[in-house]
Amino acid sequence: MYTSQRDCGNKVSIPYPFEIGNGCYVGDWFEIVCRNDSYDLGFPKPFLKRFNLEVLEIDIAVGKIRVNYAIFSSSKNHSELEKSPFVFSDNKNSFVVMGCNNSASLRSLLNDSNSFEYDVNELCENMDGSYRACFEPPTSQQMRAIVIGITTSFGVLFLLFGGWWSYKLIKKRKMIKQKEKFFKRNGGLLLQLQLSSSDHVNVESNKLFSSKDLEEATDRFNANRILGRGGQGTVYKGMLSNERIVAVKRSVMIDEEKLEEFVNEVVILSRINHRNVVKLLGCCLETEIPLLVYEFVPNGTLAHYLDDQNEFLLTWGMRLRIATEVAGALFYLHSAASSPIYHRDIKTTNILLDEKYRAKVTDFGTSRSIAIDQTHLTTLVYGTFGYLDLEYFQSSQFIEKSDVYSFGVVLAELLTGEKAISSKRTLETKSLATYFLNSMEENNLFDIIDNRVLKEAKKEEIIAVANLVKRCLNLSGKKRPTMKKVAKELEGVLQMPQNLEEVLVLKNEMFDQYNVVSTSTIASKDSSIASSLDTEPLLSSSILRRIKTS
Structure with a gap:
């Protein structure tokens, strides 16, 4: 078979059945001519003579010839390939319509499996002096697919948003109902x-x-x-x-x-x-x-300041004042409040100290209020070991004097600096109450008193407070003093000459509180109560006169 590999200046190979020259090609449809093109600086180019189309590539192996096809500038039919051995490739061409508001179609005239059909419509939006980029309007099938896609997307988004909003709404309503349930309960x-x-x-x-x-x-x-x-x-x-x-x-x-x-x-x-x-x-x-x-209350608990490891230890005057304030508060709760209240858990960790180291009784979690004519409260035994009234522990009947017993332990802690329960003491004296009473009976009181108290307090003061502790810790509740008597006796110790400065501080602080109105109906009957009680009905006129003249 005859084959020629001649080229035409642009390095395009011209294989058989295409050829340049007479008699070298298989037929007129395959004749190639080589001509100069002024637009390409004079270099010759190969052209299909019958179609006058520039040849860009010939690939005999796949039966393909690539040509430079002209741009149509007018509406007409182009059927020059109708009788030729060539057809447009249905997968190698990009059929593009140039310009705006144009339409074109390309259809194969062969009635075989290689037939094809292309339809293109280009629309543009006219602008002043120019036009906006063209676009190809979708077909009806494409439009239907687009509508379905957009609708589905919005539907999914709506379902997601609706589900999220419903979840938040249900959760919020559930929380509101739960809060209402707890509030009512x-x-x-x-x-x-x-x-x-x-x-x-x-x-x-x-x-x-x-x-x-x-x-x-x-x-x-x-x-x-x-x-x-x-x-x-x-x-x-x-x-x-x-x-x-x-x-x-x-x-x-x-x-x-x-x-x-x-x-x-x-x-x-x-x-x-x-x-x-x-x-x-x-x-x-x-x-x-x-x-x-x-x-x-910023300064923590009283127990913290009775610890030996604490650098700041309370002075005797401060301890005496704190004891007087706590006693006054308990008397108020027992006798002067509109409904008597039993604290039921008096201990040094439930006594707070403010910025001026004034006492604040706290933790009323187990407190109980009673009727004025009620003498005791029958409950399950609750309290802290070391402070718990033994009589209450045996009978389950909490009385006013049960708080007195717990206060007696606190007062013993202020005197000795010892803890209510300590493993350092013997088994018999593990409880501070027992340890303190045994020391008094054995005449060893001053052996257990805190060193700072021994240095600052007078002997008669220590003895007076120790005797008060002994009466508060009496195993028989009936023999214990009331908190009114306890407050009165501590006030008497506080009014001794060496404690005058503490008394003046206490009274001056109290005087700022006299405008407070209480609902008490029994305080006006008492004319000699501790001046550490800061509400007006709890102070007698004689105490008020003493404070004003101080």
Whole structure:
């Protein structure tokens, strides 16, 4: 077979059946001519003579010839390939319509499997001085697919958004219902009714906090905010939105049967207005376990300052003043409050000290209020070993004198610096109460008194306070003094000449509180109570005269 590999200047190979020259090609359709083109700097180019189309490539192996086809500038039929051995490739061509508002179609005239059909329509948006880029409008099938795709996408997005919104709405409603359930179960309606109907509730205490407020205040009850833990719960330091520092008590658990009593206690505590009782600012009842919000007392517990390892130890005068303040607060709770309250857990860790080291009785988690004519409270035994009244432990009947016994242990701690329960002492004297009473019986009292107290206090003061401790720790509750008598005797020791400065400080601080109105009806009958009680009805006119003349 004859083959020629001649080229025409542009390195395009011209294989058989194409050829340049007479008689070298297989037929007229395959004749190639080589001519100069002025647009290509005079270099010759091969052309298919019958079509006058520039040849760009010939590939005999796949039966393909690539030509430079002209751009149509007018609407007409182009059927020059109709009788030729050539057809347009149905997969190697890019059929493009140039310009705007034009349409074109390309159809194969062969009735075989190689037939094909192309339709192109180009539209443009006319602009001033120009036109916006052309686009090809989609076919009806394409349009249907686009509409289905967009509709499906929006449908999926709508379902996702609707599902998310529904989830948030259901979750929010569930939380609201849960809060309402807890609020009702925790006696919120009863508490609101009692607080709103009472004329003697401290306005500042008449506040119901939301769970969100307290979560934000305590940084979601962060462990770093814990001030202390007790049998009734954990106390956290918090900051309210008004930047006030508070203490938030979160109970461990509360008996549902006692919730009404809890509400009553909150109401009673909100009525207490005594500077030596930690002030209750409000509560939160929309959580599973109610939260109590108290004023923040910065200097920690009394127990901390009785520890030998503490660099700052309380002076004798400070100890005596703190004892007098706590005694006055307990007398107020027992006798002067509108409804008597038994604290039931008096101990050094439940006595806080403020910035001036004034005493603040706290932790009323186990406290109970009683009727004025009620003499005792029959309950399950609760308390802290070392402070627990043995008579109460045996009978399960808590009386006013049970708090007196616990205070006697606190007073013994102030005198000796010893802990209520210590493993350093013998088994028989492991309890400070027993240790103290045995020392007095054996005439060894001054051997157990704290060194700082021995240096600063007079002998008669120590003996007076020690005798008071002995009477408070009497195993028979009937033989113990009332908190009124305890407060009076401590006031007498505090008024001794060497303690005059402490008395003046105490009275001056009290004098600022005389405008406080109490609901007590029995304080006016007492004319000789401790001047450490800061509410007006708890002070007799004779004490007021002594303070004004001091």
